[in-house]
Structures are given as C-alpha cells and as structure tokens.
Amino acid sequence: MLMQLARASLWNRKGTVLMTVISLTISIALLLGIDHIRHEAKSSFTSTVSGTDLIVGARSSQLNLLLYSVFRIGNATNNIGWKNYQQVKTHPQVAWSIPLSLGDSHRGYRVIGTNEDYFKFYQYGEKHPLKLAEGKVFAGVYQAVLGSVVAQKLGYTLGEQIILSHGVGSVSFAQHKDKPFEVVGILAPTGTPVDQSVHIPLEGIEAIHLGWQGGGMPAPGRSVSTEQSLTMDLEPKVITAYMLGLTSKMATFAVQRQLNEFKGEPLSAILPGVALAELWQMLSMVENMLLLITVLVIVATLVGIVTTLLAGLKERQREMAILRAVGAPAATVFLLIELELLLMALLSIGSAFVILVAGLWGFRELLASQYGLFISINPWHDQTALLLTAVLGLTLLLGAIPAFLAYRRALASGLMVRL
Amino acid sequence: MGIVMSAHTDLKIPALELKSLVFSWPGQAALLDIPQLKLEQGQHLFIYGSSGSGKTTLLNLLAGIYPCKYGDILIAGQSMAASSAAKRDQLRASSIGVVFQQLNLIPYLSVLQNVLLVSAFAKKIQQAEQRARYLLQKLGLEQQLWQAPANQLSVGQQQRVAIARALLSQPALLIADEPTSALDHKHRDGFMQLMLAEAELCGTTVVFVSHDPALRAYFKFELDMEQLHKGVQPC
Numbered sequence: 001m002l003m004q005l006a007r008a009s010l011w012n013r014k015g016t017v018l019m020t021v022i023s024l025t026i027s028i029a030l031l032l033g034i035d036h037i038r039h040e041a042k043s044s045f046t047s048t049v050s051g052t053d054l055i056v057g058a059r060s061s062q063l064n065l066l067l068y069s070v071f072r073i074g075n076a077t078n079n080i081g082w083k084n085y086q087q088v089k090t091h092p093q094v095a096w097s098i099p100l101s102l103g104d105s106h107r108g109y110r111v112i113g114t115n116e117d118y119f120k121f122y123q124y125g126e127k128h129p130l131k132l133a134e135g136k137v138f139a140g141v142y143q144a145v146l147g148s149v150v151a152q153k154l155g156y157t158l159g160e161q162i163i164l165s166h167g168v169g170s171v172s173f174a175q176h177k178d179k180p181f182e183v184v185g186i187l188a189p190t191g192t193p194v195d196q197s198v199h200i201p202l203e204g205i206e207a208i209h210l211g212w213q214g215g216g217m218p219a220p221g222r223s224v225s226t227e228q229s230l231t232m233d234l235e236p237k238v239i240t241a242y243m244l245g246l247t248s249k250m251a252t253f254a255v256q257r258q259l260n261e262f263k264g265e266p267l268s269a270i271l272p273g274v275a276l277a278e279l280w281q282m283l284s285m286v287e288n289m290l291l292l293i294t295v296l297v298i299v300a301t302l303v304g305i306v307t308t309l310l311a312g313l314k315e316r317q318r319e320m321a322i323l324r325a326v327g328a329p330a331a332t333v334f335l336l337i338e339l340e341l342l343l344m345a346l347l348s349i350g351s352a353f354v355i356l357v358a359g360l361w362g363f364r365e366l367l368a369s370q371y372g373l374f375i376s377i378n379p380w381h382d383q384t385a386l387l388l389t390a391v392l393g394l395t396l397l398l399g400a401i402p403a404f405l406a407y408r409r410a411l412a413s414g415l416m417v418r419l
Numbered sequence: 420m421g422i423v424m425s426a427h428t429d430l431k432i433p434a435l436e437l438k439s440l441v442f443s444w445p446g447q448a449a450l451l452d453i454p455q456l457k458l459e460q461g462q463h464l465f466i467y468g469s470s471g472s473g474k475t476t477l478l479n480l481l482a483g484i485y486p487c488k489y490g491d492i493l494i495a496g497q498s499m500a501a502s503s504a505a506k507r508d509q510l511r512a513s514s515i516g517v518v519f520q521q522l523n524l525i526p527y528l529s530v531l532q533n534v535l536l537v538s539a540f541a542k543k544i545q546q547a548e549q550r551a552r553y554l555l556q557k558l559g560l561e562q563q564l565w566q567a568p569a570n571q572l573s574v575g576q577q578q579r580v581a582i583a584r585a586l587l588s589q590p591a592l593l594i595a596d597e598p599t600s601a602l603d604h605k606h607r608d609g610f611m612q613l614m615l616a617e618a619e620l621c622g623t624t625v626v627f628v629s630h631d632p633a634l635r636a637y638f639k640f641e642l643d644m645e646q647l648h649k650g651v652q653p654c
Binding site for chain 1 (some may be wrong): 504
C-alpha cells in the first residue's frame with residue numbers, strides 16, 4: 001500500500017521528480033565513472049608489465065629504474081656492462097632475460113634497443129604476450145618494430161624508412177640521418193608504454209653510434225657508412241637495463257640480493273610489482289582527491305533534493321492529514337517520504353548505470369585509439385555495492401530531515417489542517 | 420431508529436462516551452472541560468460552536484490524534500486514555516470515520532483507491548472492495564468515475580466519496596467537520612440526507628460539528644460547546 005502511494009505520489013509530481021532524478025543520476029554516474037576509471041587506471045597501471053620477476057639497472061632508486069625501463073620516463077643514471085649481463089644470463093635461476101638499451105628517440109617516441117627475446121618474453125596485463133598486428137619481428141640491423149600508437153600517430157606503414165634522433169627530446173639536434181631504419185613490424189595495441197616505443201635491435205643502436213665520440217656528437221671525418229657498419233663488430237659494450245624471468249618465484253629474493261651485491265659493478269634489482277604498487281601509492285593521492293570531489297558532488301545534490309522536499313512539505317500537509325484520518329500511524333508519514341526518496345535514488349542509480357555503460361561502450365573505440373586506454377565497459381567492482389549502499393544510506397539519512405519534520409507536523413497539527 | 424446493517428451487536432455499550440475530559444495546551448487554561456457525554460449507537464449529534472471554541476481540538480481528541488491525558492474517551496467501549504498511539508491509530512482506522520470540510524481525497528489516487536485507503540490501515544474489512552463499490556453506487560457516483568483521479572471530481576462528488584471512505588469500515592463513530600461548508604444550498608441538502616441515511620444504515624453514531632446553525636434541522640440531538648462543558652446530555 002505504502003509502495004503504491006509512493007509511486008502514485010511521485011508520478012503526480014513527475015516534473016519535479018524527473019529533475020531530481022536527473023540531477024541525482026548525473027552525480028551518481030560521475031561517482032561510478034570516477035570509481036571505475038580509478039580501478040581501470042590502477043589495474044592498467046599495475047599491469048603495465050607482468051611476468052617479469054626482476055628489473056636490473058645501474059644503481060638508483062627503484063622508482064627511477066621502474067620509470068625509465070617500463071614507462072620510458074626519465075633517464076638512467078648510468079649504463080651497465082654487457083659482459084656482466086652475459087654473466088648474469090648464465091645464472092642457473094635465470095630462465096629468460098630481455099636487454100634494454102635506451103637513449104635515442106624518434107620524433108619524441110623513445111627508441112628501445114633490444115633483441116627478439118623482447119617479443120618472446122615481454123608480458124603485460126594478465127600475462128598477455130606482445131602480438132604483432134602487421135609484419136614481423138626485426139631480423140636485420142636496420143629494421144624497426146613500432147608500437148601501435150607510434151605507427152598510428154605518425155601514419156607509418158610497413159616499409160617506411162625512419163630516422164632516429166640522438167637523445168630523448170622531441171626536437172633533437174643530432175640525428176642519425178645517415179642510417180635510416182625500415183619499419184618491418186607494427187605491434188598490436190597493449191594500452192601500455194610499449195605502444196609508444198620504437199623497437200630496434202641492440203646491434204642497430206651500436207651501429208648508429210659508430211664513429212661517435214663520448215660526448216654524443218659524431219666525430220668529424222670518422223663517419224661510418226651503412227654498408228661499412230654491417231661488416232664491423234656490432235656487439236654492444238653497454239646496455240641500460242635488463243628484465244629477468246626466473247625459473248622459480250621462490251628464488252626472486254635470493255637472486256635480487258645477489259644482484260644488489262654484484263661485485264662487478266653497482267646494480268639495482270627491483271621487483272616490478274612492488275615498485276609499481278609504490279608508484280601507484282604516490283599517484284593515488286590525486287585519485288582519492290577526485291573521489292572525494294565526487295562524494296561532495298553527491299552530498300551537494302542530495303542537499304538540494306532535501307531542500308526541494310522541505311519546500312514541498314507544506315503542500316503535502318493535507319495529504320498527510322488524510323492518511324492520518326484513515327488510521328495511518330504518524331510513522332507512515334515518515335516512511336512515505338523516505339520511501340519516495342529511496343525510489344528516486346534507486347531510479348537514479350539504475351539510469352546512472354545505463355548511462356555509464358552506454359557511454360563507456362560508445363567511447364570505447366575512441367579511448368582505445370586516441371589514448372591507448374582500454375577501459376572495460378562493466379563499471380561494477382567489488383566495492384561498488386558498498387559505494388551504492390553508502391549513497392542510499394546518505395540519501396535516507398538526509399531524507400530523514402524532511403521526513404521527520406513531516407512526521408512532527410502530522411503529530412502536532414492533527415487532522416484539521418486549515419489552508 | 421432502525422438498525423439494519425449494524426456491525427455492533429451489543430447495544431448496551433455506548434458508541435461514544437466522554438468521561439471528565441480535560442484538555443489544555445501547555446501553559447494555557449483548559450480549552451476543553453467536558454464532565455460527561457454519552458452517545459448511544461446510531462445517535463446523531465450536532466455540535467454547534469463558534470471558531471476558537473475548541474471544536475477542532477475536540478475532534479482531534481475524538482479521532483485519537485491527540486492523546487487524552489486527563490479523563491477518557493471511549494469508542495464502542497475502547498478507552499483512548501488506556502491506548503498507545505499505535506492502538507489509537509488502529510482504533511481510528513477500524514472504528515472511526517472522518518469527513519473534513521473539503522479536500523478529503525488524495526488527489527493523485529483514483530476514487531476507488533481513495534475509498535479503499537482505509538483498508539490498508541484497518542485490521543480487516545470484510546469484502547472491502549465490494550463494499551466500496553456498493554457505497555459509491557449508493558452515493559450516486561457513476562462507475563465511470565471510479566478509476567478517475569480524485570481531483571477531477573467536483574467538490575460535491577468529492578465530499579460524497581469522502582462519505583464512502585469514512586463508512587467503509589462500518590465504524591462505530593463518524594466525525595464530520597463542517598463537510599458542507601464548500602457546497603451550495605442545493606448540494607448541501609442532498610449531501611446531508613445521503614450522509615445521515617448511510618450512517619443510519621451502518622448503525623454508525625454521528626458527531627457533526629459546525630458553526631452553521633441552519634444545519635441543526637437535520638439532527639434530532641444538538642448541543643453547543645457551552646452545554647458540553649456543562650455536561651448537558653443530548654436528549
């Protein structure tokens with residue numbers, strides 16, 4: 001009966017109710033959306049690299065090492081010796097390794113010198129290996145495999161000749177003009193920094209720097225032609241970092257300690273999962289602020305709704321007196337107002353979900369292609385139920401103010417409401 | 420007085436009894452001080468009083484909206500003073516019908532839903548729906564109006580629906596608070612006759628409050644507020 005009353009009463013005021021539901025829908029959609037993006041960002045962030053047990057580079061902080069090796073942000077403090085890397089590779093616990101040589105770029109995108117193991121062992125997300133969308137993995141010295149974003153943004157197709165720049169700025173004064181690379185493969189999108197990278201063989205890195213002096217400029221009169229370079233010894237002397245896969249997870253800490261205490265040169269070995277979590281913690285400040293703001297938006301919306309209800313109470317005094325006259329307890333008045341609010345809140349939650357899912361679905365393509373963001377269209381997470389319960393609780397709590405006032409008035413003014 | 424459809428078999432128990440009822444607002448002199456009033460089942464009483472004489476307060480007390488702190492009101496033998504607020508609500512739902520001046524109906528519910536509203540709060544009304552249809556028909560409301568929203572009816576029609584609602588539970592007591600004040604002369608006459616005839620059929624005692632002395636012609640028994648305070652009995 002109360003339900004029937006609440007529904008009819010809401011329907012009777014459909015104009016106001018519609019506006020109320022719309023404003024609540026927007027703020028709930030905002031809350032759910034922010035929460036969803038927060039989750040997606042975290043899971044995408046913390047799964048930027050997976051399957052790798054240790055990342056090793058020159059001694060530095062674990063965040064710095066993580067940033068330049070995985071996110072391609074910032075620079076290494078130092079290089080590490082190729083010989084020492086070869087030695088570590090023979091460690092009985094090491095199952096696979098990926099060498100990384102950084103420091104060059106192509107039109108603002110980082111160039112990664114590596115070998116075919118990168119395409120075999122690099123994993124992201126839930127242990128997804130890299131996949132080629134087009135072409136094949138590099139086999140020659142002057143060949144490159146592009147990340148999906150690089151290929152798309154710069155409009156490159158297979159067979160394109162690209163020129164690398166020395167250094168990592170988008171504008172570089174020193175270009176490796178004499179040694180162009182041919183695009184032989186383009187990777188499928190991953191939603192990770194891999195998409196923004198240009199991959200070339202370690203030998204390529206070595207070749208373009210032949211005849212260069214330590215200072216990062218070609219030495220005059222010592223340039224080496226492309227043909228000449230292929231006949232020379234292109235084994236690298238140094239690399240920037242390497243990723244390790246171990247035969248057993250159990251060995252991780254032991255190997256990490258051995259590497260950190262490596263005699264040959266000062267190394268840092270980090271657990272990518274731990275470092276990612278630490279980095280995320282720093283970023284989560286922003287994320288929590290965002291969530292706080294949406295919570296405040298919800299509170300503001302609810303306060304607005306309660307104000308509307310309070311203003312409408314006088315008009316409904318008659319209605320309440322009639323209910324009292326037919327034997328409704330005063331509590332019915334309280335419950336009716338709360339129930340109406342609850343119905344409006346549930347309706348808003350429902351439409352917020354519909355709008356959110358439709359929006360995510362509609363923008364999915366755009367987000368993936370333009371921003372490399374892969375956002376699931378299902379905005380439901382473990383804590384969503386909790387979040388929505390909190391919204392409902394807050395609604396009922398704030399709604400208790402007009403409901404209680406109506407209740408008090410129903411008790412005091414009795415049946416004969418003079419208008 | 421012919422009692423045809425009485426739901427109240429024990430004629431010995433008065434439908435309404437007031438025992439030294441005193442009511443005052445906090446910090447004020449007593450507004451009501453009624454030593455005694457007894458109405459038999461089926462008796463119709465006209466209470467005349469000017470505004471401010473405590474009529475409204477009396478009706479709120481009779482309906483069990485206000486608790487009676489001093490003295491007692493008995494509806495068909497059930498004490499208001501001894502009842503909790505919830506029990507008084509229950510008593511009102513099942514034993515008391517109320518008709519207001521106007522705006523008796525919830526505007527967004529249909530006519531039939533308005534009449535049946537009582538059955539949501541009364542313990543059990545036998546064949547409520549059938550009885551609602553019967554009453555609406557008897558009160559001259561055509562069937563095509565039953566599903567219409569209440570606010571589409573004329574004031575006269577609305578007041579007749581209000582009678583149907585007030586009598587649905589065959590209450591012991593019908594309280595009417597100037598229900599004709601919004602009606603013109605012609606409709607007023609028809610309304611009074613219908614209301615009193617239906618009340619009589621149900622065996623319901625009527626307490627009719629008004630400041631319009633012209634209406635006393637419809638009643639066998641009448642008292643004004645002053646007489647009430649003196650404990651004069653209707654006879």
